[in-house]
Every structure is written in structure tokens, then in C-alpha cells.
Amino acid sequence: MKIDRRSFLSLGMGVAAGTALSPLPWKLIDDISIWTQMWPWTPVPEIGEVNYVNSTCTLCPGGCGITVRKIGDRAVKVEGKEGHPINSGGVCLLGLSGLQNLYGYDRRIKTPLKRIGNRGQGSFQKITWDEAISEVVNKLSEVRSTGQAHAVSCISGSDQGTVAQLLKRFLTAYGSPNFFTMPSMQDSYELALYLTQGIQASVAFDVENSDFVLSFGSGIVEGWGSPVRMFQASSRWREGKGKVVQIEPRLSITAAKSDKWIPIKPGTEAALALGLASVIIKESLYDKEFVENYAFGFENWKDDAGKTQIGFKQFVLEGYGPDKVAKITGIDKSTIISLARSFVRASKPLAIGGRNQGRSTSGRLNEFMAIYALNALVGNINKTGGVWSIPKPGYIKWPKVEMDDVAEKGIKEPRIDAAGSASYPYSQYLLNRVPGILNSGQENPIQVLFVAGANPIYALPNTKAVKEAFDKIPYIVGFSSYLDETAKYADIILPNHVYLERYEDIPTPVGFQKPFIGLAKPVIAPQFETKNLGDTIFLLAKGLGGTIEKAFPWDDYETCLKETLSEKWDSLEENGYWIDSSLKPADWKNAFKTASKKFEFIAAGKAKDIASLFGFSSSTLEGDEASYPLVLIPYDSMRLANGFIGDPPFVMKAVEDTVLKGKDVLIEINPETAKQLGMSEGGFAKLATPVGTAKVRVHLYDGIMPGIIALPRGLGHTAYDKFLGGKGVNFNELIGSVEDPVSGLDATWGIRAKLTKA
Amino acid sequence: MDSALIPVMDDALKPKGVQRCPIWQFALWICIFGAILLWGVYAMFLCWFKGLNQTNMNDAYGFALWIWADLAVIALGGGAFFTGFLRYIIGKDELKNIINYAVLIGFICYSSALLILAIDVGQPLRAWFIFWHANVHSMLTEVAFCLSCYFGVLTIEYIPLVLENRQIDKVPFFHNLAHNMHEIMAIFAATGAFLSFFHQGSLGGVAGVLFGRPFGYREGVLIWPWTFFLFTWSAAACGPCFTIMITKLTEVITGKKLVKQNVIDLLAKISGWMLASYIIAKILDTVYWATVTVPDMGYTLKHFYSNPVYGIWILFLEIVLGGILPAIILITKTGRNNNVTLWIAVVLAVIGVSVNRWVMVLQVMAVPILPFESWYLYLPSWQETATTILPVAYGILLVMLSYRYLPIFPQERELNPID
Amino acid sequence: MKEEHKHIKAKKYGMVIDLDKCTGCGACMVACMAENNVPFKEDETDKLLSITWLRIYKLTNGKPFPETDICYLPRPCMHCEGQHGHAPCVSVCPATVTDYDMETGIVSQIYTRCFGCRYCMAACPYHARYFNWWDPVWPEGMEKYLNPNVSPRMRGVVEKCSFCFPRYQVAKDKAMAEGRREVEEHEYQTACTQACPAGAITFGDLNNPKHAVYKLKMSPNAFRLLERLGTNPKVYYISSREWVRRSGDNYLANEVKIKKL
Numbered sequence A: 001m002k003i004d005r006r007s008f009l010s011l012g013m014g015v016a017a018g019t020a021l022s023p024l025p026w027k028l029i030d031d032i033s034i035w036t037q038m039w040p041w042t043p044v045p046e047i048g049e050v051n052y053v054n055s056t057c058t059l060c061p062g063g064c065g066i067t068v069r070k071i072g073d074r075a076v077k078v079e080g081k082e083g084h085p086i087n088s089g090g091v092c093l094l095g096l097s098g099l100q101n102l103y104g105y106d107r108r109i110k111t112p113l114k115r116i117g118n119r120g121q122g123s124f125q126k127i128t129w130d131e132a133i134s135e136v137v138n139k140l141s142e143v144r145s146t147g148q149a150h151a152v153s154c155i156s157g158s159d160q161g162t163v164a165q166l167l168k169r170f171l172t173a174y175g176s177p178n179f180f181t182m183p184s185m186q187d188s189y190e191l192a193l194y195l196t197q198g199i200q201a202s203v204a205f206d207v208e209n210s211d212f213v214l215s216f217g218s219g220i221v222e223g224w225g226s227p228v229r230m231f232q233a234s235s236r237w238r239e240g241k242g243k244v245v246q247i248e249p250r251l252s253i254t255a256a257k258s259d260k261w262i263p264i265k266p267g268t269e270a271a272l273a274l275g276l277a278s279v280i281i282k283e284s285l286y287d288k289e290f291v292e293n294y295a296f297g298f299e300n301w302k303d304d305a306g307k308t309q310i311g312f313k314q315f316v317l318e319g320y321g322p323d324k325v326a327k328i329t330g331i332d333k334s335t336i337i338s339l340a341r342s343f344v345r346a347s348k349p350l351a352i353g354g355r356n357q358g359r360s361t362s363g364r365l366n367e368f369m370a371i372y373a374l375n376a377l378v379g380n381i382n383k384t385g386g387v388w389s390i391p392k393p394g395y396i397k398w399p400k401v402e403m404d405d406v407a408e409k410g411i412k413e414p415r416i417d418a419a420g421s422a423s424y425p426y427s428q429y430l431l432n433r434v435p436g437i438l439n440s441g442q443e444n445p446i447q448v449l450f451v452a453g454a455n456p457i458y459a460l461p462n463t464k465a466v467k468e469a470f471d472k473i474p475y476i477v478g479f480s481s482y483l484d485e486t487a488k489y490a491d492i493i494l495p496n497h498v499y500l501e502r503y504e505d506i507p508t509p510v511g512f513q514k515p516f517i518g519l520a521k522p523v524i525a526p527q528f529e530t531k532n533l534g535d536t537i538f539l540l541a542k543g544l545g546g547t548i549e550k551a552f553p554w555d556d557y558e559t560c561l562k563e564t565l566s567e568k569w570d571s572l573e574e575n576g577y578w579i580d581s582s583l584k585p586a587d588w589k590n591a592f593k594t595a596s597k598k599f600e601f602i603a604a605g606k607a608k609d610i611a612s613l614f615g616f617s618s619s620t621l622e623g624d625e626a627s628y629p630l631v632l633i634p635y636d637s638m639r640l641a642n643g644f645i646g647d648p649p650f651v652m653k654a655v656e657d658t659v660l661k662g663k664d665v666l667i668e669i670n671p672e673t674a675k676q677l678g679m680s681e682g683g684f685a686k687l688a689t690p691v692g693t694a695k696v697r698v699h700l701y702d703g704i705m706p707g708i709i710a711l712p713r714g715l716g717h718t719a720y721d722k723f724l725g726g727k728g729v730n731f732n733e734l735i736g737s738v739e740d741p742v743s744g745l746d747a748t749w750g751i752r753a754k755l756t757k758a
Numbered sequence B: 001m002d003s004a005l006i007p008v009m010d011d012a013l014k015p016k017g018v019q020r021c022p023i024w025q026f027a028l029w030i031c032i033f034g035a036i037l038l039w040g041v042y043a044m045f046l047c048w049f050k051g052l053n054q055t056n057m058n059d060a061y062g063f064a065l066w067i068w069a070d071l072a073v074i075a076l077g078g079g080a081f082f083t084g085f086l087r088y089i090i091g092k093d094e095l096k097n098i099i100n101y102a103v104l105i106g107f108i109c110y111s112s113a114l115l116i117l118a119i120d121v122g123q124p125l126r127a128w129f130i131f132w133h134a135n136v137h138s139m140l141t142e143v144a145f146c147l148s149c150y151f152g153v154l155t156i157e158y159i160p161l162v163l164e165n166r167q168i169d170k171v172p173f174f175h176n177l178a179h180n181m182h183e184i185m186a187i188f189a190a191t192g193a194f195l196s197f198f199h200q201g202s203l204g205g206v207a208g209v210l211f212g213r214p215f216g217y218r219e220g221v222l223i224w225p226w227t228f229f230l231f232t233w234s235a236a237a238c239g240p241c242f243t244i245m246i247t248k249l250t251e252v253i254t255g256k257k258l259v260k261q262n263v264i265d266l267l268a269k270i271s272g273w274m275l276a277s278y279i280i281a282k283i284l285d286t287v288y289w290a291t292v293t294v295p296d297m298g299y300t301l302k303h304f305y306s307n308p309v310y311g312i313w314i315l316f317l318e319i320v321l322g323g324i325l326p327a328i329i330l331i332t333k334t335g336r337n338n339n340v341t342l343w344i345a346v347v348l349a350v351i352g353v354s355v356n357r358w359v360m361v362l363q364v365m366a367v368p369i370l371p372f373e374s375w376y377l378y379l380p381s382w383q384e385t386a387t388t389i390l391p392v393a394y395g396i397l398l399v400m401l402s403y404r405y406l407p408i409f410p411q412e413r414e415l416n417p418i419d
Numbered sequence C: 001m002k003e004e005h006k007h008i009k010a011k012k013y014g015m016v017i018d019l020d021k022c023t024g025c026g027a028c029m030v031a032c033m034a035e036n037n038v039p040f041k042e043d044e045t046d047k048l049l050s051i052t053w054l055r056i057y058k059l060t061n062g063k064p065f066p067e068t069d070i071c072y073l074p075r076p077c078m079h080c081e082g083q084h085g086h087a088p089c090v091s092v093c094p095a096t097v098t099d100y101d102m103e104t105g106i107v108s109q110i111y112t113r114c115f116g117c118r119y120c121m122a123a124c125p126y127h128a129r130y131f132n133w134w135d136p137v138w139p140e141g142m143e144k145y146l147n148p149n150v151s152p153r154m155r156g157v158v159e160k161c162s163f164c165f166p167r168y169q170v171a172k173d174k175a176m177a178e179g180r181r182e183v184e185e186h187e188y189q190t191a192c193t194q195a196c197p198a199g200a201i202t203f204g205d206l207n208n209p210k211h212a213v214y215k216l217k218m219s220p221n222a223f224r225l226l227e228r229l230g231t232n233p234k235v236y237y238i239s240s241r242e243w244v245r246r247s248g249d250n251y252l253a254n255e256v257k258i259k260k261l
């Protein structure tokens, strides 16, 4: 064959044209590229009709109104409810991630489970509801028949709302006084309210109207109180409507948002509050109308025996002058004086306490008392912009429980924790005392334990001791929706619906000024074989029969809820909440139910003397300084849930890389302290406290006081799913339980610690 | 197949009148580089099937080791277009004695570059969208078009070489095809030179247009930043140095003189003057950038070299050692004619242009831009390293095969007569 | 000026983020993930491999205790206008995947067209673009919450904040259906704006004097990130603190006052 130039060129063009014209290569390329755009393993969300269901978020005690976007029968997004009294449209990241709790099948408990492996190992066997109920009923009957009714005990997240009250009612009808809630600052606040004002009520803060907030370590924008509401208040202050002074050893976000951050030696907040009081009194800057007419125990007074007792004035002037307080707190005398003056000069000053989120611990009573005293000195009790006491919404008006002999006998047994006894007369629940009692005793005061809406194995201080105590309890019944640490420790689990699958009433969020009830509504049908805890209680009662069964005359929980809420139900169904907007706090003439009918600085007849209420004692920290030269404190973050809910994946994703790196938590340390220890950013270290040790990494942070180190709460889970479990360290493993000397409540905060290079 | 057949076939394929190493030795080296190639191919498949998570790239380091290799290899492959330009357009006839090798090296470089790109993109099967949905504003569009066209040209330039294999040439069709292709090679060389001027430039433009990346950003004329011209210029200057370097390396390995000194000298001299003029332009560019462009954006020169890894030494290495020094050597006759200094010059020039490509893609990523960021550093994963070495092994194999079986060096027989 | 405002045709959607109010809580970040089907994986602590269309940076004033100060700065895509819509990322994309929409000022991204060359990421000085290094995987159950208005992306493509463009489409469709030509300010709000518990984010048409952003962006405390590069971003920040405002751009030692561009 001979090829000349012409045939060569035409051949070339022919080949090119032939290829181009043949559809095959083009079709193939196109098909392949389309395939890459629709990989069969990339999900295509189903479309459907859009509608919104209003409900209430229960992931923290914030009580935010939410609206859930649904597409067909899928819930696709949680949003804040516009115009809601608590959060007016705002929502936090935990609330936004709610659907990951609902649809997070890996963390959910799908059917009743019975333990087959060792405690805590997490090996369970699926059982039916009938089997589960009859097993628990048999166990309860057995315990009851041996005269041990009072040894059945319950830890509930709260004692508020119908579900918690049904649990409590169940114990009452069964014959046990041993109902417990998890600790929170509300315990101390409510106790301080009772001691100073003689009332059982909720504390409320009129933050929207305050123009000067003096915060003793409260994480105003870190989850304290009702988080979204506090954020919105904070934004008002940032618009120039108020000033915030933050007192704490670490530059928290709240401190950074505040107008002034005053670092303080950890644990000396009460002394500072008393110091400020002494300046206010010495300079005669206090609200004379209130103090002279509506307060008792400011001046020295004579008790019933005619003995002169020291009043608040003499107590602080003598013991807490600014020089002395400067030494205790490490804050300049001049700062103390000018802070006291700024506080009283403001038109609506407000002092608040409860460190960080105010949830993990009850705190020290003297601190709350001192903070209350500051508020009293400026007369902002029950005033616009001040601290209020409001009645708890008393809608639960069930008939009194009819008790059989066993119940009558059991309920009269002393409480395990001695709450309400002569030793701790004013405290309702002292769960913090229980692990110690169980671990030191021979007998088992608890035969059966119910756990609902709480994760004590994770969330109580000194995890090891808590586990040890739980090991002594022969039978643990969990009601959790999630396979959390405590559920993993249970012998049997009767899983509750997730909040988006159930009805529930959510009464007044922490610190809110109006009586309020939010309604959680089923947004979608239950995903699994779970039951509303209310219904589970009814089934158990029915199984036990007799007076116990009679105590629960409702067909089901929904009926019970509707009946209980009676005339409020319509408003709840329609708006998702009920509010008593008309409530105004009682005026000074009527507010106080103490013997003196006044605000009492000295809790006459209740406290031994004034020093026992307010007295500051230094060093309440466990551990000796020589072996443990540093002080470890916890900090809370919106990005780390630390209660009975653990971070869902989206929230974990938001955790900063200066907090968690891979599976290692970073401990905050001042660069100066780190230098002394020869540590640098990201380096590994061994953290030791008198209670435990942990491997951590170091994060240098200028915002923390030298000599102090800080760990976040909310990590170190050993349960849930791979997105949360096995990451970081649980702060509670490193800290011992500290009991408040007056109230007996949990006052755990910091601990002495040592950090060595690893 | 009977193993005894192999030496026979090998003999039949080798060009006449030249000496080649024994087949076992050849086979051994093929195996060694073949193994490296396979390692790279394995890594390549990992990247394709498991995705780019196999690399240590991240959201700050979207361009990494192999993109540098890509740019470097294209710059070094510049010997092909520039030698072609000199031979066919300027008419430097002596260069016909090195053009084949320049074309081969260019072919290797460009096919490697395309392969790397095919591994680098997250969706290789959609890579043709660059043509289908072409964005005329994008330097990368320009790069893609010119690069693929020029690869076509190089293939066309390389094919006649293959056809000249002793056995293939026996087939009249291929013989005639080769002949005809040679006849029109000037057209392709001209097209190739034109395309190359542009895509080398647009590669320079890739970093130069990034006005969000002050370290790479350059002002310029019309739509072209100065780096557009600097890249073309430096490729034209250093590409031939690479051709010389590889030629000399081949000579060392084969133990034979393959190209006459006058040819090398001519290419070296032209490179030298190109490099000298380039480095003056580069210095002017750097000074203008450092004293006008960057301060306007709020940065100082020091900012860009304030990292222990990315220190000012890089600038010294690139400009002084990799630019000024080889330029001086190559423009002086004594420098060119001394084997040692010539070696030093071409190696330094190759390093210089490679460092330039490194800083223009990788240091650009490493420098903090927002005041609250810090430096981003990155170390390649083994998969990246293997896929980057893959083209090197492939190049060596192709050179070995081409040298053994194709008449690459027209002067070989004359310089190495066999009796 | 007056004339110009009367005949506004094109919108210029933008954001003003008040850093005095922002608490760094991360709600905006999560709202975005929930709205836009952003995937997650077991370990998200390497922030260079973590897709967060809106990332929150923690800024510090660099001073030692107790003069230390910190500020959080949420960073969505800035939807840079550049010069006449030549955003840094837009002009570089070879396949016209990302585009500056002249009608809204939104910088779009077509995931199914992106072939993953990552040139746009190199071009973006804000690191607002994220590459899907892995196949997105939703653990069993979680695919149920996926929003059908936003298509899940596949491995090998780049994604970024869209100013919740699908929400604009929904709002526009609704307006059209009701015979209106204009989308009201409240009808089109981004997921992050809507969620922010501190009310720190304001979103709207920067060209429309009736929208809140219009006035806010004129605040003497307003600034944009890296204005000096000429990216012309549409996200403004407000801070009463000088050091924060100064952290928004780079300055030479002799530039004492922040230059307003």
C-alpha cells in the first residue's frame, strides 16, 4: 500500500470524524459522569408535604419552644419557635441537633432490655414489654413482701412535672420515701429563698430589665439558667442596656462578653460578696427603705432567750473588710471598693451565682446567701430588674394517695440521705450523700433503684465511688431512651420515648419570671418499641395491684396529662405553652413568710448563728498543696452537653480543637505555669488529683489564672455512640464529692491537682 | 513463550549499528523500575477507588506534592517546545541532533502531568466538564486546553520516532506514515511552541491571578499577571537545561557520547541567556511585589518567610543559587565547556525552576492570610509520594525502552562506531 | 445616590454579624449543618478536614493574663463580589461550577458539575470552601432527617455556604404564587440567622434601605475581613473593640489607624 500526503491526511481526518460521529464514546462518557453524580450510595432525601409541629425542647432545663419541620412523616429540622416567651425564635446547638437523638439509632434503646453480661459491660438481651413489666413487678412484689418497701428508691432528673410526680407518687403508694433528684444550683437557691424569705418557691431573675449584673461565675452565655433566654438578655446588655461584671478565675466566654472581668482565687466568691457588702454598709450606700423596714437581722438582735445575736452589719464590717477580702480573693482593695460602688449606683443591679451552667452541682450555701444579701442590700428583691420568688405552677392536684399498711410503714422510714431530718432539716434530696452511705454500710439500704431522666453514673462526682455504690444495689431499673452510662449499668431497661415522640409537660424553666408550662408533643410516631415513662409507671402499678394500682386511676398517660392540666390544656395544645403573664412578684409587705414577716439576713429560728450561714472558710479543696500544687476547676461550654444528654454528632463537630484533639482532651493552663512545668502547646501530660488520674494534652491559654488548670465537662463518655464515646476525660472521675457543711447539698467544685509531663 | 526467543526478539528490535547492554541487565533494570511503577500504580488506584482521603491534603492544602510535581515536570518538559522552536522556527539546524530526545522527555513530562491531574481531581470521570462547561476566565481552563492539545502535538511528534523502530519501519504503511509525519513536523513544532508559550504562561497565571493569596498574586498586563510571562520564560530557560541534564545523565549511564559537544554548547548558551534575562525579570518582579503589591495589602515581605520551614533561604535558593549562578556559568564559554561547571549549572537551573514552582503552589497555601491564622504545614502521605514517584519510574522506563529500540540519537553511530 | 436607590433591580444579599453579641456558641454552625445536610464523621477534631460551611474562629488579643481578651468570629462564605462579580473563587473555576449570581449577589456552587480540582479552595482566602475527602455516610436512621431541598454531596467535590439559597427559592416561589415580585425581608432568612440565640446575625439585601443590614453595615464599628485584598465581601462584622476590628485585616507597623477602604 502506498500512502501519499493526500491519503494520509484524509485517513487522519476520517479516523477523527468517525470517532467523533460514533455515539459510543460520547454516550459512554456521559453515562459514566452521570453515574458519578448519582452514586447509588449517596442518599436522595424523599420529598413530601411540608408541615410544622410545635413542641418544647427537653434536652436541657431551658424549656425552649421549638417547631419541627416535617416532610411527609419525616422530621427534618428543629427550629426555634418565633414569638415563644422563653426563647422567641432562638435555639441552641443542642436543641438544633435534636433529630440526631431521635434518629441516632446507635445511641437509642429500641426495646426493653435485660442484662446478660456483667454490669456496665453493655450486653443485653431483648425482651418483650410483657416480660419486662412482669419481671420488675415480681421483683417489686418480692421486696415489698419482705418488708423492704422503703428500700426501693428512685433517681429522677427532676421532681417537677407530671412524669416526675408520677414516679414520686408511685414510690409513695409503694411505700418508699427515697426519691432523689440530681443536684443543681436551684437546690441552693431555693434553700436560700426559704431561709431568708420563708417560702417554698422558685427563684427568678428579671434579667431583661436589669442594668447591672454582677455575676459570681455564672456562665450567662454558657448555658446558665434557661440558656437561650440568657443569650437574649446578654445581647440586650451588649446593646448598651446594661453592664455585666464577671467574677471568675478563668476568662470564660461570659467573662469575655462582660464589661469587666475580675479574676478571683477559685472558691473565694462568697468572701468577695461579703466584702462588697461591707463596703456598701460602711459607706452607707444600701437601700435604707428596704433594709430598715423589710429586713430583719441586719442590725444586732435579741433572740427568744434574750441573748444578743450578731446581725449582718456587724458580721461583715468586722469580718469582711476590703483589706481582708483583698487578701482572701486576690482582688485589689480598690477594685473591691469601686465594684461595690458601681453595683449600688446602678438603677437596677442584680447579683447572681451558680457557677458555669449551675447544673452539675448545688454549690455552697454561704455563697448563695451572700449573693442574696447583696441583692437585699440594694433592695432589688421582687423588684423590676431584680431577683424574684415565684410560686411553682401548682397544676398537679391529684387525689391524695390511699396507702395500705405496707406503704404507711415504709413511708415513715427515715430517708437514706437523712434529708429533712434533724441533721439536714431544710434539704429535700441529698443524692450526693448516697454513694458514701452505700459504700460505708454493711447492709444495702437500696434493694431496687429506678433511674429516670438522669445519668448519675456519669454526672455525679467521683464516678468510681458512684459505680461502687451502684454495684451494691441488687437491682437497677433504667428508663432511659439512650444507652448512656447508667443505662448500661442497669439490670433491666424499660425505655422511654424520645421527647419528640411523646407528650410531656415542662414547667417553668430555671430563673424565668412567670409561671409557665411548656408542652412537649409527639412530632412523629415512636421509632421503636418504647413507651412513655408515664404509661410504664401505670403498667407497673397495675401489675402490683391493690392500693398501688388505685393510686393511678388513668387509662393512659395522655389522659392523665390532659386531666391534670385541665383548663390549661387548650392553650397548651394550641400554643405549645401556657403562661400566667399577669403574675407580679409579691410586694415587700406580703412577700416574706418568715417569723418576722421580713427578709431575714439571719434565718431566725433556722440557723444556729449568722456565721453558720455566711461564714467563709478558706480552702475547701480536697488534697494537700505540697503533693498537688495546682487547682483543677471545671468549665462548661454550650458545645458540650454534660447532663443526662450527651453531645450528638453535630454538637461534637462543633467542639473546638483547643478542647479535643482526636480522642484527647486538652487541659487549659496559663503559659507561665506551663513554662514552669516545662510543657508546651499540645504536649501530653498526666493529670493527677487525690481522686483519679487521666492522660491529657496541654492547651496554653492566657485567659486562665496562673496555677489554675481547667477541664471541660461533658467529655469522657463510655457509652452512647462512636461519635461521643471514648473521647476525652470525664471531669467527675477526677473529683471527690464535697458536702456543704450547712445544707448537706453537693458543693463539689474544684480540687487540688498535679500535672506532670507524659 | 519460549524464553530463548527473548534475546532473538530483542536483537531484532534494536537499531542497527549500535551497542546495547545485555538483555539480562536491561531486564533487571526494567524489573526494578517496573516494581516502583507498580507501587505507584497501586497508590494511584487507592486514590481513585477510596478517594483523596488517601492523601494528606486538607482544606487548607488543596494543592500538594503532586501538583508541585506537575508544574515542575511541565516546566522541565519545556525543553521540547523550546528546542523545537529553536530548530523549526529559528532554524538552529544543529539541534536536530537532540530534538528527538527533547521530544521524548517532553512527551514523558506531559503525559505524566496529565496522569497526575487525573489522579488529583476528586471526580476524574467528570474531568471533561472542564471542556464542556469551560470558563473562559479561568487560567486552569486555558491550561487544560493547551495542555491536552500540546500533549496531542507531542504524541504526533513522538509517533514517527516509534515508527522508525527497525521492525515497524519494515511495514510500508508505517514507513510512509513516518515519512509523511516528518514532512509536516515543522507545522506541529510551530503549533506546539505556540501552545506551550500559552500554557506555560497560564500555569504561571494559576497562582498569579489569586488576588486572595498575596504570596502568589502578581499584577500584570491586561488579563495576565507577571507570573504568566515569568513561567513561560523560566520554562524556556530551564527546560533545555533539563534536556541537557538528562542527556548527560544518559551518557554517563550508557558510558557513551551521544550528542556532540557543539550541540550541547549551543543549547546551553541559549539557555544561559534565557536564564540570565529571566532572572533579572524575576528579581524585578520580586522587588516590585515586595515593595508595592504586598504592602498595599497590609503585609511585609518578612511575613511570607516567617516560618522555620519557609524561611528566606528559599528565596536565596531560588534566585541566587538556582538562577543567577547557573546563568553566569552558562553564558560564559569556559563555564559551558567545563564538564563539571556545566553539570553544576544545569542541575542548579533545574533546582531553581523546581523551587519556583514549589513556592508558587505550595508556599502560597502555607502562608497565613487572615491575621488570626497560623502557618499551614503539610507532609505528603505515602500514597502521594508513590503517585508522585510513579511518573519518574514511568519516565525512566520509557527512556530505557526508547533508547534501546529507537534511533533517538542520530549521532550515536557516528560517535560510537562498532567495528 | 438617591437616584440609584430608586431603581434597584439587583439584590445584594449580605450579612452583618455583631461580634459584641456573638458568644461563639456554635448554634449557627449546627443550624447550617442541619439545614444543609452537612455530613459528619467519627473524628471531627482536625478542623482542616471538617466540613463546616460556617466556621467559628476564636480570636485573642495576644495579651497575657489578666489583660487577655477573646472574641469569637463566625465565618460563612463571604459571597465576595470582587470587581463586578469576579469573586476570587468564581473566576478561577475552570468548569463554571461556581458563579456570582447578579440577581442576588449569591456565589453558587453546583456540586454535580464540580470535578474536584480544588482551584477555588486555593483562591479563597477565607477557607470558606470544603472538599469532600470522604464519601458522606449517615449512620443508620440519620438519613431520615435529610432535607430534600438541599442535595447531599458526593465524595470528591467542593461545597460551601450558599446563603441557604434553597430557602430563597422557596420564598421566591411563594411570592410568585401569591402574585408578588418581591421577596420580603422576613421571608428569606438563612438558617444560621434564624437560629442564633444571641440574635447576633442579621441578613438581608445590602442594597435595600428598608432592610436592617443596610443601616447596620454603615456602623462606624463595621468592618469586613481582608478588605484590602479587594475581595469585596458581603459579610460585615461589628465590634466595639479596636483590637477585634484590627484582626479583620493586615496592617503594617506604621499604619496606626485602620484604613477604611
Ligand SMILES: Nc1nc2c(c(=O)[nH]1)N[C@H]1C(S)=C(S)[C@@H](COP(=O)(O)OP(=O)(O)OC[C@H]3O[C@@H](n4cnc5c(=O)[nH]c(N)nc54)[C@H](O)[C@@H]3O)O[C@H]1N2
Binding pocket: A057, A058, A059, A060, A061, A062, A063, A156, A157, A158, A159, A160, A161, A162, A163, A164, A165, A392, A393, A394, A395, A396, A397, A398, A453, A505, A506, A507, A508, A509, A510, A518
Ligand atoms: N422548663 C423546664 N423544662 C424542663 C426542665 C426544667 O427544669 N425546666 N427539666 C427537663 C428535665 S431534666 C426533665 S427530667 C423534664 C421533667 O421535668 P418535670 O419533672 O416535668 O419538672 P417541672 O416541670 O419542674 O415540675 C412540674 C410541676 O410539678 C409541681 N410539683 C412539684 N412538686 C409537687 C408535688 O409534690 N406534688 C404535686 N402534685 N405537684 C408538684 C410543681 O408545680 C412543678 O411546677 O423536663 C425537662 N424540661
Ligand SMILES: Nc1nc2c(c(=O)[nH]1)N[C@H]1C(S)=C(S)[C@@H](COP(=O)(O)OP(=O)(O)OC[C@H]3O[C@@H](n4cnc5c(=O)[nH]c(N)nc54)[C@H](O)[C@@H]3O)O[C@H]1N2
Binding pocket: A059, A060, A061, A062, A092, A093, A094, A157, A158, A159, A160, A181, A182, A183, A184, A185, A186, A187, A188, A190, A222, A223, A227, A357, A359, A360, A453, A454, A455, A459, A637, A638, A639, A640, A641, A642, A643, A644, A645, A651, A714
Ligand atoms: N431544686 C431543684 N433541683 C433540681 C431541679 C429543680 O427543678 N429544682 N431540676 C432537676 C432537673 S430537671 C435536672 S435534669 C437536674 C439537672 O441535672 P442533669 O441531670 O445534670 O441534667 P442537665 O444538666 O439538665 O442536662 C442537660 C444537659 O444539656 C446540656 N446543655 C444545656 N444547655 C446547653 C447548651 O446550651 N449547650 C450545650 N451544648 N449543652 C447544653 C448541659 O450540658 C446539660 O448537661 O437538676 C435537677 N435539680
Ligand code: SF4
Binding pocket: A057, A058, A059, A060, A061, A062, A063, A064, A087, A091, A092, A093, A094, A095, A096, A226, A227, A228
Ligand atoms: S437551651 Fe435547652 S431547651 Fe433550649 S433549645 Fe437548647 S437544649 Fe433545648
Ligand code: SF4
Binding pocket: C017, C021, C022, C023, C024, C025, C026, C027, C028, C029, C056, C072, C074, C195, C196, C197, C198, C199, C200, C201
Ligand atoms: S449562633 Fe450566634 S452567638 Fe452563637 S456562634 Fe453563631 S453567631 Fe455567635
Ligand code: SF4
Binding pocket: B212, C076, C077, C078, C079, C080, C087, C088, C089, C090, C107, C123, C124, C125, C126, C127, C128, C129, C160, C231
Ligand atoms: S469567601 Fe471564598 S468561597 Fe466565598 S465567595 Fe469569597 S472567595 Fe468565594
Ligand code: SF4
Binding pocket: C092, C093, C094, C095, C096, C097, C098, C113, C114, C115, C116, C117, C118, C119, C120, C121, C157, C158
Ligand atoms: S473544585 Fe469544583 S468548584 Fe472548585 S474550581 Fe474545581 S471544579 Fe470548580
Ligand code: SF4
Binding pocket: C031, C032, C033, C035, C036, C053, C054, C076, C077, C160, C161, C162, C163, C164, C165, C190, C191, C192, C193
Ligand atoms: S447562610 Fe446558610 S449556608 Fe451559609 S452558613 Fe448560614 S446556614 Fe449555612
Ligand SMILES: [Mo]
Binding pocket: A156, A157, A158, A453, A454
Ligand atoms: Mo430532669
